[in-house]
Amino acid sequence: MPIPEYILGLRGHVGHELLWLPGVCAVVLDDEGRVLLGQRSDNGRWALVAGFLEPGEQPAAGIVREVLEETGVEVRVEGIAAVGTYPPVEYPNGDRAQYVTTTFVCRPVSADSARAAHVADDESLAVGWFAPDDLPDGLSAGSRDRLRAALEWVADPSHGPWFAR
Numbered sequence: 827m828p829i830p831e832y833i834l835g836l837r838g839h840v841g842h843e844l845l846w847l848p849g850v851c852a853v854v855l856d857d858e859g860r861v862l863l864g865q866r867s868d869n870g871r872w873a874l875v876a877g878f879l880e881p882g883e884q885p886a887a888g889i890v891r892e893v894l895e896e897t898g899v900e901v902r903v904e905g906i907a908a909v910g911t912y913p914p915v916e917y918p919n920g921d922r923a924q925y926v927t928t929t930f931v932c933r934p935v936s937a938d939s940a941r942a943a944h945v946a947d948d949e950s951l952a953v954g955w956f957a958p959d960d961l962p963d964g965l966s967a968g969s970r971d972r973l974r975a976a977l978e979w980v981a982d983p984s985h986g987p988w989f990a991r
Contacts, residue, residue, distance in 0.1 A: 832881055842920040849925030850889040851876040853976035854901055854932045856940045860957055861973060863965070864896055864950040868918060872962040874969045878925065885928045893932065897953045898946040900939045901932040906987040908975035912968045929972045929987075931979055 829837075836845060852875045854862035863872045877892040879885060886903045893901045908929040916922050934940035943953050956962060958977060961970075979987065 830878075830880065833878075837921065842922055844914055844922040844924060847923050847925050848879045848885070849876060849927035850879060850885050850892060851927050851929040851972050852889045852893050852901065852932045853907060853929060853973055854893060854897075854899065854934065855976075855980065856934060856955055857937065858955075858957075860955040861961075862893075862897060862899060862943060863954060863956055863962065863969075864945075865952040865954075865962075867949055867951050870951065871964045871966060872969075873966055874929075874972055876927070886930065889928075889930045889932065895947055896949050898942050898944045900935045900942075902935050904931045904933055905979060905983055907931050907979040908972055908987055927972075929976060931976045 833845070833847075852862075854875065856862070862875060864875055865872050875889075875893050875896050877888070877896075879888040883891075890901055890903065893899055906928060909927070911924060911926050914922055914924040940955075943955065945951065945953055958973065961973075975987075979985075
């Protein structure tokens with residue numbers, strides 16, 4: 827996976843030390859209620875589409891960009907389902923990061939866009955639509971938590987986003 831230039835610049839100063847980064851995550855739901863997942867190329871596990879923001883990028887614009895870049899699906903943001911931090915991640919090269927992640931509920935802009943789902947970059951081995959009660963094995967606990975929060979938000983958006991405590 828390509829590492830953004832600004833992260834490479836930071837790594838030049840801090841090495842593999844823990845970086846605190848803004849992250850975004852999408853729970854993309856189609857008209858049938860299925861969720862869009864990608865099988866990550868770095869660890870082979872299925873996950874929600876996620877990434878980190880570029881400097882100055884607005885979070886909603888960032889997740890729309892990430893979904894399009896990774897899956898070829900054009901989405902619109904419906905709302906924020908959750909905001910929280912998750913345990914630090916250590917990447918295969920030894921870099922460590924911890925994210926404060928905003929999880930968005932998104933919908934494809936059209937049925938044609940939903941059908942266009944495909945591996946669109948080197949971050950995924952596969953992409954696919956899955957019923958929430960028939961998820962692939964190995965889906966991370968963080969993805970499951972974010973999906974649960976999003977489905978609760980869809981059921982009743984009036985309660986606002988879930989915030990980690």
